Amino acid sequence: MRWRRLKAIAVKEVLQIWRDPRSLMIALLLPFTQMFLLGYGVNLDLKHLPVCTFDREGSQLSQALFKHFQASQYFTIARNVTSYAELTAAIDDATCGFAIVVPPDFSERLNDTGSAPVQAILDASDDNTANLALGYATAVVAGYSADVQLHWFDRQGRPLQQIEPMTVQSRVWFNEDLESRNFIIPGLVAVIMALVGAQLTSLTISRERERGTMELLVSTPVKPVELMFGKLAPYLVLGWLDAAFCLVIAALWFAVPFRGTLVALFLTTTLFLVAVLSIGYLLSVLIRSQVGASQIALVVTMLPTVLLSGYVFPIDQMPTVVQDITYLLYSRYYVTILKAVFLKGSGILELMTPILFLAVYASAVMILAARSFRKRLD
Amino acid sequence: MNAGQPAEPRIIAEDLVKRFGSFVAVDHVSFRVGRGEIFGFLGPNGAGKSTIIRILCGLLRPSAGRALVAGIDVARDAERVRERIGYMSQKFSLYRDLDVEENLKFFGGIYRVPRAELGERIRFAIDMAGLGGREHALVSNLAGGWQQRLALGCAVLHRPPILFLDEPTSGVEPASRRRFWDLIHALAADGVSVLVSTHYMDEAEYCHRAALINQGRLIAVGSPEELKNTALGGDLLLLECEMLGPTLAALQSAPGVLDCSVFGNSLHVLVGSAERSLRELPDYLAQRRLPPTRLVRIQPSLEDVFVQLIAVDSAKRRAA
Ligand SMILES: Nc1ncnc2c1ncn2[C@@H]1O[C@H](COP(=O)(O)OP(=O)(O)OP(=O)(O)O)[C@@H](O)[C@H]1O
Ligand SMILES: [Mg+2]
Numbered sequence: 001m002r003w004r005r006l007k008a009i010a011v012k013e014v015l016q017i018w019r020d021p022r023s024l025m026i027a028l029l030l031p032f033t034q035m036f037l038l039g040y041g042v043n044l045d046l047k048h049l050p051v052c053t054f055d056r057e058g059s060q061l062s063q064a065l066f067k068h069f070q071a072s073q074y075f076t077i078a079r080n081v082t083s084y085a086e087l088t089a090a091i092d093d094a095t096c097g098f099a100i101v102v103p104p105d106f107s108e109r110l111n112d113t114g115s116a117p118v119q120a121i122l123d124a125s126d127d128n129t130a131n132l133a134l135g136y137a138t139a140v141v142a143g144y145s146a147d148v149q150l151h152w153f154d155r156q157g158r159p160l161q162q163i164e165p166m167t168v169q170s171r172v173w174f175n176e177d178l179e180s181r182n183f184i185i186p187g188l189v190a191v192i193m194a195l196v197g198a199q200l201t202s203l204t205i206s207r208e209r210e211r212g213t214m215e216l217l218v219s220t221p222v223k224p225v226e227l228m229f230g231k232l233a234p235y236l237v238l239g240w241l242d243a244a245f246c247l248v249i250a251a252l253w254f255a256v257p258f259r260g261t262l263v264a265l266f267l268t269t270t271l272f273l274v275a276v277l278s279i280g281y282l283l284s285v286l287i288r289s290q291v292g293a294s295q296i297a298l299v300v301t302m303l304p305t306v307l308l309s310g311y312v313f314p315i316d317q318m319p320t321v322v323q324d325i326t327y328l329l330y331s332r333y334y335v336t337i338l339k340a341v342f343l344k345g346s347g348i349l350e351l352m353t354p355i356l357f358l359a360v361y362a363s364a365v366m367i368l369a370a371r372s373f374r375k376r377l378d
Numbered sequence: 379m380n381a382g383q384p385a386e387p388r389i390i391a392e393d394l395v396k397r398f399g400s401f402v403a404v405d406h407v408s409f410r411v412g413r414g415e416i417f418g419f420l421g422p423n424g425a426g427k428s429t430i431i432r433i434l435c436g437l438l439r440p441s442a443g444r445a446l447v448a449g450i451d452v453a454r455d456a457e458r459v460r461e462r463i464g465y466m467s468q469k470f471s472l473y474r475d476l477d478v479e480e481n482l483k484f485f486g487g488i489y490r491v492p493r494a495e496l497g498e499r500i501r502f503a504i505d506m507a508g509l510g511g512r513e514h515a516l517v518s519n520l521a522g523g524w525q526q527r528l529a530l531g532c533a534v535l536h537r538p539p540i541l542f543l544d545e546p547t548s549g550v551e552p553a554s555r556r557r558f559w560d561l562i563h564a565l566a567a568d569g570v571s572v573l574v575s576t577h578y579m580d581e582a583e584y585c586h587r588a589a590l591i592n593q594g595r596l597i598a599v600g601s602p603e604e605l606k607n608t609a610l611g612g613d614l615l616l617l618e619c620e621m622l623g624p625t626l627a628a629l630q631s632a633p634g635v636l637d638c639s640v641f642g643n644s645l646h647v648l649v650g651s652a653e654r655s656l657r658e659l660p661d662y663l664a665q666r667r668l669p670p671t672r673l674v675r676i677q678p679s680l681e682d683v684f685v686q687l688i689a690v691d692s693a694k695r696r697a698a
Pocket of ligand 1: 422
C-alpha cells in the first residue's frame with residue numbers, strides 16, 4: 001500500500017465532495033433532522049392522557065381508584081359517563097384515549113376476596129400509546145390495589161410481614177425514572193449513524209462507474225486497498241461530524257445524562273463508523289448502479305438496525321432465534337455501547353466485548369470489500 | 379500480409395482471441411509495435427479495436443493467445459504493465475468536476491511521479507495541451523479538443539514508454555485533430571511507442587504503420603505506402619464514361635479485371651497489371667459500344683484500399 005496513492009485518492013474525493021454542495025448539505029443536515037424527527041417521534045413517555053370513567057357502583061372505593069388515576073401524572077380524568085354508549089362516543093370522537101369501567105360489585109368482591117377486576121377500554125388506533133397507557137394504568141391500579149390489600153390483610157388480622165410484595169409486570173421500556181427518552185435517544189444515534197454512514201459511501205464506486213471514470217482508474221497501478229482507504233478517509237471525517245452533531249443533540253437538547261468519557265465515546269464511534277462506511281463501500285463495489293447501491297444500503301442498514309439492534313425493541317424479549325441473529329448485526333454492539341457509555345458511564349475496558357465484535361466486523365467487511373474490487377472490466 | 383517486424387518490440391500480440399459468450403470480438407490477432415513507432419488501428423464500428431487495446435492494458439483477459447507489453451505478460455502481471463503504460467480510453471474519463479491542474483495532480487499522485495519533478499511535468503502537460511492560463515478551469519467547461527489533449531497530458535505525465543490511445547481524435551474539429559497528431563509525433567520522436575485507434579481513414583497517413591481490422595480480424599498491416607501499393611493486390615485505374623451501369627457490367631467479365639466499383643460518377647477498376655489493361659480495355663469497351671471518355675492509372679488513397687479490403691473481406695465471410 002502506497003501512502004502517496006492513497007492521498008491522491010483522498011484529495012480527489014474531498015474535492016468532489018466539496019464541489020457537490022447539495023450532497024454535502026444532505027450529509028450534514030440529515031442527522032440533524034433525523035435526530036429531531038425521530039427523537040420526538042419515538043418519545044414513549046405519556047403525560048396527562050385524557051381518561052373517561054364509568055363508575056357502575058359509585059362507592060367510596062371506586063372513587064378512591066379514580067383519585068389514584070387523577071393523581072398520577074400520566075392521566076387526567078376528562079369525563080365521567082353513566083352508560084356504555086356515552087363511553088364509546090367519548091373514545092370514538094377521541095376526547096378520551098382510555099376508559100376505566102368499575103363493575104357494580106367492585107367493593108363487595110374487594111372486601112370478600114381482596115381482589116376485583118376493573119375493565120379498561122383503549123383506543124388502539126395508536127398502538128404505541130395504547131400499549132403505554134395500558135402499562136401505566138396497570139401500574140396505577142397496582143399501586144391502588146397494594147393499598148387496598150394492605151387494609152384487607154390488616155382487617156384479617158394477619159401480620160404485615162406475611163404479605164408477599166406485589167409484583168407488577170412493568171414494561172422494559174420504562175426506565176427507573178420513567179424517562180423512556182434516556183433509553184431511546186442513545187440508540188437513536190446508532191440508528192441514524194448506520195443510515196447516514198452507509199449512504200455516504202454507497203455511491204463512491206458506482207459514481208466512478210456511471211461517469212465513465214472507472215475505466216481509466218483501473219488502468220492505473222492503484223491498488224484496491226489504496227482506493228478503499230483513500231475513499232473511506234474523507235467520509236470518516238464527515239461521519240465524525242455527523243456523529244458529533246447527533247451526540248451533542250442527545251446530550252444537550254434531549255438532556256440524556258452523559259456519564260461516560262469522551263475517549264470511550266470517540267473510540268467506539270470511530271469503530272462503528274468504519275464498519276458502516278465499509279458496508280456502504282462494499283455495496284458500492286458490488287452493485288453497479290448508484291441508485292441501486294444507495295437503496296440497498298438503506299434497506300440493509302436501516303431495517304435491521306431499527307428492528308434488531310435493541311434500540312427500541314429489547315433484545316432479551318425477542319425469540320431466541322432472533323436474539324442469536326442480532327449478534328450478526330453491527331449496530332447491536334454500538335447501541336449497547338452507547339447506552340452503557342451514556343447511562344452507566346462504562347469505560348473501554350468494560351465494553352471490551354462489543355468493541356471486539358465491532359472491530360472484527362469492520363475488518364471482515366473491509367477485507368471483503370477490498371477483495372471484491374476487480375481491476376478488470378470482464 | 380506484409381508485416382515488417384520492428385527490431386525492438388514494445389508490444390507483442392500473439393494470436394489474441396477474445397470471446398464474449400459465443401461472440402468472437404477478437405479473432406487470432408497478431409502484431410508487434412516497436413520503440414518510437416506509431417501504430418494505427420483502423421476499422422469500422424464494432425471491429426474490435428477497443429477490445430484489443432483493453433486486453434493490452436490488462437483490463438480484459440484474453441480468451442486465448444498472449445500479450446506482452448514492455449516485455450511483461452499482461453495476463454500474468456497486469457499491475458507491472460500498468461505502471462509502464464499510459465491509456466486514453468475511448469470514452470472521456472477524466473474527472474469533469476475537477477479542474478485541469480487537479481486532474482493532473484491526481485494522476486501524478488496515482489503514478490507516484492517524483493515530487494521534485496511533478497511541477498515541471500504538470501507544466502509540460504499543460505503547455506502541451508495548450509491549456510496555459512486555464513489551469514483552474516473545470517474540465518467540464520473545456521471544449522472537446524482541449525479535453526482530449528488534457529487526457530493525453532494525464533496519460534503521459536509519468537513518462538510511460540508505451541501509450542494506448544483509443545480514438546483520441548473522435549469528436550474533435552479538424553484543426554485540433556491535426557494538432558493532436560503533432561503531439562503524438564513529438565512523443566514518438568522521444569521513443570514512446572504509440573498504439574492509436576481511429577475512425578478517420580485519412581489519419582492512417584499519420585501512422586508509421588497501420589492495421590486494418592474488420593470483424594475482429596487483422597486484414598492488412600503495413601506502412602501507408604505499403605498498403606497503398608500492395609494491399610490491393612493489383613493496380614487501380616480510374617475510368618470515366620457515358621453509361622456507368624452497362625460499363626460496370628461489361629467490366630466485371632473483362633480479362634485482367636479483378637474488381638470494379640462505382641466511385642462518384644466514375645469507376646474504380648482494380649486490374650492485375652495497369653500496363654496491360656490501359657492497352658487492352660479501351661478496345662474491349664469500344665467493341666461493346668461503351669468507349670470510355672477517360673482511363674488513367676491512379677494512386678489509390680488509403681480510403682480506397684480500406685473500403686476495397688473491407689468489402690472483399692466481408693463478402694468472403696458471408697460466403698463462408
Ligand atoms: N463487454 C462486452 N460484452 C459483450 N460484447 C462486447 C463487450 N465489449 C465489446 N463487445 C462487442 O465486441 C465487438 C467489438 O467491440 P469494440 O468496442 O472492441 O469495437 P471497436 O472497434 O472499438 O468499435 P468502435 O469503433 O465503435 O469503438 C462489438 O460488437 C461489441 O458489441
Ligand atoms: Mg472502440
